[in-house]
Amino acid sequence: MPDTLSEQLVNFRGGDLNALYDVDGRFAHLKPNDVAVVHFGHKDDRFIQITHRYRLSGEDMLRGQPQLAWPVSQQIGREPTFDDMIDVLEVRDCYKHQWEGRR
Known part of the structure; x- marks a missing residue:
């Protein structure tokens, strides 16, 4: 994940950043219900859960x-x-205790 995106996700919890966009396959491994841990600098990690995944053409x-x-x-x-x-x-906030309980 690019540093600028990681920084936005970590610093703006619960904000308007509720979707990730991918054109080069960097998020190909993520599917609905997966939880991703986002690291940035010395901040607390942020946990996000993938709620939906779909494909959209650039034209549409x-x-x-x-x-x-x-x-x-x-x-x-x-x-x-x-x-x-x-x-x-599409993503939503997920908390560490929720994620740890799913492993």
Whole structure:
């Protein structure tokens, strides 16, 4: 996970960051109900649970949900294009005691 995204997830718990966007397969291993631990610097870890996962074409996103262009570009490091296939992973906060109980 890029440092800027890790920093946002750790620093803005419960904020507007409720989805991860992937165009290069870096989150391919995550599926619904998985819990991911996000580390950044000396801050407390943040636990997020994947609640939904789906794929959206860049064309559908840019035409039907243009408000997503900015958060997607921030996470993928470039402007999304019509040709992109964007994996959307919706996330929610998850707490350590919830995660540890699931192992």
